[in-house]
Every structure is written in structure tokens, then in C-alpha cells.
Amino acid sequence: MSQKPGQLKMLPINAIHPDPKNPRTDMGDIDQLAHELKSVGQMDAITVYPHPERESDYKIQGGHRRHAAALRAGLTELKCEVVPAPANADMALFTEALSTGTNHLPLDHLGQSQALQGLLTEGKTEAWIAKNFNIDKAEVKPRARLASQPKVAKLHERGTIDLLTAADILDVETETGDGSLFESVVDDLESSRWKQDQHDVTRLIEQKKANAKRNVLRVELTGQGAVEIDSENRYSGRWSKTDAVLSVEEHIAAGHQFDVSTPETVNWWAKAKMKAKQVSPERKAELELVRRLNGTLPTSKVARQQFVVSKIQDKKALSDAEDRELFADVVFASDSLTEARKRLVAQAINLPYPEPEGDESEYSEPVRTRRSIWEEQAFELVYKMTLGQQVRLYAWLQAADAEDMSHKFNLYQRDSWEKAARWKPMATWYQRLIKLFGYIPDRDEVDAMRLAASQDQQGSQGLDVDLPVGAEVTCAGCGQHQVIAADASTPCPTCDGGDA
Known part of the structure; x- marks a missing residue:
């Protein structure tokens, strides 16, 4: 030079x-x-x-x-x-x-990003740039990407987000095609006074994606003349959910009202034929909480799974002692690698699991052939993981069936022996996440656990999750409680709305 x-x-x-x-x-x-x-x-x-x-x-x-x-x-x-x-x-x-x-x-960070992007555009390799400017090779492209988004570059410069989190934010518009969703995420982070880790930002992004999908569904339905049921009618006893399989036009013609409970689910309500009991304020609050949890727990599930993936991919996420303890825990819970668990492996090793295409069935010869090839490739990738990465992946697989149901409040309930047996694997997985991975359940997960425990009249032993050592606070900004770790950077990771 x-x-x-x-x-x-x-x-x-x-x-x-x-x-x-x-x-x-x-x-x-x-x-x-x-x-x-x-x-x-x-x-x-x-x-x-x-x-x-x-x-x-x-x-x-x-x-x-x-x-x-x-x-x-x-x-x-x-x-x-x-x-x-x-x-x-x-x-x-x-x-x-x-x-x-x-x-x-x-x-500044934006200037560096623009210069790095310029060198890449001129044909210089990541290795050449790293050698000549004393930059970690793995950081060259992530830093260069910030050149196109000054606001994200500023968030990185002031320490609100790291490079991995910045990449997640930049992917939002690419994945969804929704520029307003990207701007909404950035605006929320700009108003934050604290450093946001990747897990917090994943929750924020997923929740905004879910809200955006719900709003699209609402607009589509109201545009066709449908009426959304309000909270008063939902619990008045004068309306009840209907299981009638009708088209949207038929629901509207029948005078039914809709309720968007999740981004993919629409419930229809019809006027009750018989007058039902009035719902007490306490029961109404409980039903409303269940409804909210069913709408937000899918987001908790996605964010938690992203957290686990990041821990599996990080070679130094846990100490050797913690990895050994985790392995000792899961080795006694070994099970066959089901199709659902193969899909989790696919996420962890970043090798998509082959799915049927067109008119193919799950058991057709082409699908079986592609999956056989996938298993050979997956074996090689898993084989190259460190022992710690393998242990974390295997532990996650043991919770696969429970994780698959964790987007609904029903999984958290244990007020019958059948429900308790279904909840136990997830309770065990939560304990491992909290104790060894450093995971902090979000407000909705905590609410789900507490409500389920309050409904458990038989007092199932060994099924309560020991929440992280820290503090339970009420946020002055959103008025909701949150369990936080003792060293948390903000009293309310959910909304960053103020001190407790």
C-alpha cells in the first residue's frame, strides 16, 4: 500500500x-x-x-x-x-x-463500513482486507453491510448492538419485504438506553413480524366487511366460539365476528343460543391472559430456539465442566432421531432438511433418496462439531417434542396427570437452559408457568421451574412484571420503558 x-x-x-x-x-x-x-x-x-x-x-x-x-x-x-x-x-x-x-x-463506524464495502466492490478479498488493515476476516463482510444502513451503523457504533445482531436487523427487510417493519425495529432500538443482546433483538423482531401478520389479516377481514369481536363481547356470555367450517363470506352473512388470536389463526364467534353464565372479573382476566399468551408464546418459542442455536454454534458458550454436566443429563434421556428431531438438527447445522415437492408424498422414493443424502451430509457436519456443540445439540433434541408444543399455553398446564407428563420434558429443558445456558425466560413464559402452577390443584412435584436468581420488578413504562437476572442491564428487557 x-x-x-x-x-x-x-x-x-x-x-x-x-x-x-x-x-x-x-x-x-x-x-x-x-x-x-x-x-x-x-x-x-x-x-x-x-x-x-x-x-x-x-x-x-x-x-x-x-x-x-x-x-x-x-x-x-x-x-x-x-x-x-x-x-x-x-x-x-x-x-x-x-x-x-x-x-x-x-x-467512524459508518465510514469504515463504506470504505470496506468500496474495497469489496473493487474486487479485494476478505483475506486481503483483513491482512492489510488488521481486521478480523469474519468481520469484514458484516461491517461492510452496514454501509447501506447508517442508522444501524450508528446503533453498532454506540454499542447498542453487536455485529451479529446488526446482521439480523439488516435481514428483516430482505426476509419480509417490509421496509416499515425494519424501520420500526430500528426506531425501537434507537430509543433504547441499554445494550441489546442478540436474543432480546430476536424477540423484538419476531414479535413485530407476528403483529404485522396479525394486522394484515385484520385488514383483509375488515376489508371484506367482517367485524372484530371486542373484549366485552368475548366474555359477556352472549357470544361463543363456533366450530362451523364456513367461508369468510358465510361467516359474515351469519353475523359472526372474528378474533385474530395468532398470526395464522382466526376464531369466529357466534351469538350464543342459550344465555351463559356471566364471567367473573377474575375469570375474565385469566381468560384474557391465556388469549394473550397463545398469541405471544409462538414468539417466545422462536426467540428461545434462536438463543439455543447461537449457544450450539458458539464453541465457547459453556465451560468444559458445564458441557460434561449437560451431557451426563441428556445421556440418560436418549431416544431415536425422529423426523421432528432431524429438522432441529437441520437448523443447528444450517443444512435444510429435504421436504416433499409438488405432488410428492413423505414416503416417495425421491424424497427418501434426498433425505438419505441429507443424513450423510448432516453426519459429516455434526461430526465436525466440538464435543460441547454436540452435547448442546443433543440436549436440545431431547426437548424436541415439548418445544414443538410450547407455542400454546396448554403445554405449560399440569393440572392432570396427563398434562403433567406432557409438561415435564419442557420443565426439564427450561431448568437446563436457565442453569447452564444462562437463559432468562421472557415475561410471557414466566406468566405461563405461574398461571399453570396456580391452576395445579394436585401440586405436581418436581415440575416447577426455578427462575433465574435475580429480581421480580414492575416496569413503570409498561406496568407489567418481569423476572430479570441480578446483573441485567435494564430493569425491563421487554419494553425498556423505565425503572422499576
Whole structure:
């Protein structure tokens, strides 16, 4: 990256032009630098080369801050090192920007991202960039991606999010095609006063995705003339859910009202034929809580699974002792690798599990062949995991059946022997997540566990989950309670709405 020294000249400042592609977005304290130029003089020359479009003029390759400060100071000329026009001016500009010495203001995060993206666009490899600019190779592309989204780059610069979380946020618009959803996530994070870990942001993203789907469904139904049932009618005893299999038009014609309980589920309510008992305020509150949980627990499930995936993929997530303890726990609960568990393996190793296409059945020969090939590839990928990664994956597989039902409140109930047997594997998995992985259940998971425990008249032993050591607080912002760890960065990870 070194070049031969150029010729030193004093050039008229009006003959020197900034490069419009300069990645530096933060010029720093220009007033202070202008004062130094006037009082002490210019110590270091700026680097320029003959302007490709303006005869007798020059374009800046390095020294944009000094040029801006000189204009602020009212100087009429600048000391310049005139070098030959580079073969690739953009490459030279980005290289110069990333090579800023310790005596100069370094690029901000957005400027670095734009320079890195520029070098990638010019054909430089991640390995070349990492070697020449002392950047971790794995960070080159994630940091370069921030060039397209200054707001996300700013969140990363101020420490609100890390690079992995930034990548998740940038994927929102790509995955959903919804720019407003992306902006909503960013706006929420901009108002946060605390660092947000990847798990918190995953919850936020998934909840917003779910709300967006619900709203789309509501708009579609109301656009056809359907009426959404309100809370008063839902528990008045004058309306009841109907199991009638009708089209939307037929439901509307019958005078039914709808309720969007989850992003994919619509319940229809019909006027009751017989007057039902009035619902007490306590029972109404309980039913409303169950309804809310059935709408939000799917989000908890997705976020929790993403948390587990991140722990499986991180080679140093648990200590050797914790991995050994986890393995000892799960080895006695071994079971066959069912189709559902193979799909969990597919998530963990990032190798999609083959599904039937078109008119194929689950048991057709092409599907069996593709799945046989997948198993060979999956075996090789799992084989290359560290022992700790394998143990965490295996522990997750033991909870596969319970995880599959954890988006409904019914799984958390244990007020019969049958329900208790169904809940026990999930209770065991929660204990392992909390004790060994450092997982903190969100408010909806805690509410589901507490409500289920309060309904358990037989007092099932060994099925209550020991919540993390910490504090139970009530948020002044949202008015809802939350269980947080003792070292949590914010009293209310759910909404960041204020102190308890």
C-alpha cells in the first residue's frame, strides 16, 4: 500500500477538490483544527493528484479534514504532496481512508463500513482486507453491510448492538419485504438506553413480524366487511366460539365476528343460543391472559430456539465442566432421531432438511433418496462439531417434542396427570437452559408457568421451574412484571420503558 513520495507544492485552495466518494462521514472538530492551522500552521501536507476532469486542478486522496478546516480558517493555499493520478482512484481513496494514522481522526463506524464495502466492490478479498488493515476476516463482510444502513451503523457504533445482531436487523427487510417493519425495529432500538443482546433483538423482531401478520389479516377481514369481536363481547356470555367450517363470506352473512388470536389463526364467534353464565372479573382476566399468551408464546418459542442455536454454534458458550454436566443429563434421556428431531438438527447445522415437492408424498422414493443424502451430509457436519456443540445439540433434541408444543399455553398446564407428563420434558429443558445456558425466560413464559402452577390443584412435584436468581420488578413504562437476572442491564428487557 506504500507509494513513492510525491512533489511538495503550495497550491491555491480553490484548485483543490474533495473526492465525492470520500467515506469519512464524521469530520470531527473542524473548528479546533481550523484554529490550529491559523495559529500553528500546517504541519502535514495533504495528498492530491491531478484532477481527471478539471485542468490545472487537483483531487484529494488523503487529507479531507485538513482541507475542510483550511476552508473554515479562510486559508488561501495549502501544502500538498502531489502524486501521480492513481490507476484506480477509488481503491486509493478507500485504502488511504482505512490507513489513517494515529495522529489523525480515525474513521467512524459508518465510514469504515463504506470504505470496506468500496474495497469489496473493487474486487479485494476478505483475506486481503483483513491482512492489510488488521481486521478480523469474519468481520469484514458484516461491517461492510452496514454501509447501506447508517442508522444501524450508528446503533453498532454506540454499542447498542453487536455485529451479529446488526446482521439480523439488516435481514428483516430482505426476509419480509417490509421496509416499515425494519424501520420500526430500528426506531425501537434507537430509543433504547441499554445494550441489546442478540436474543432480546430476536424477540423484538419476531414479535413485530407476528403483529404485522396479525394486522394484515385484520385488514383483509375488515376489508371484506367482517367485524372484530371486542373484549366485552368475548366474555359477556352472549357470544361463543363456533366450530362451523364456513367461508369468510358465510361467516359474515351469519353475523359472526372474528378474533385474530395468532398470526395464522382466526376464531369466529357466534351469538350464543342459550344465555351463559356471566364471567367473573377474575375469570375474565385469566381468560384474557391465556388469549394473550397463545398469541405471544409462538414468539417466545422462536426467540428461545434462536438463543439455543447461537449457544450450539458458539464453541465457547459453556465451560468444559458445564458441557460434561449437560451431557451426563441428556445421556440418560436418549431416544431415536425422529423426523421432528432431524429438522432441529437441520437448523443447528444450517443444512435444510429435504421436504416433499409438488405432488410428492413423505414416503416417495425421491424424497427418501434426498433425505438419505441429507443424513450423510448432516453426519459429516455434526461430526465436525466440538464435543460441547454436540452435547448442546443433543440436549436440545431431547426437548424436541415439548418445544414443538410450547407455542400454546396448554403445554405449560399440569393440572392432570396427563398434562403433567406432557409438561415435564419442557420443565426439564427450561431448568437446563436457565442453569447452564444462562437463559432468562421472557415475561410471557414466566406468566405461563405461574398461571399453570396456580391452576395445579394436585401440586405436581418436581415440575416447577426455578427462575433465574435475580429480581421480580414492575416496569413503570409498561406496568407489567418481569423476572430479570441480578446483573441485567435494564430493569425491563421487554419494553425498556423505565425503572422499576
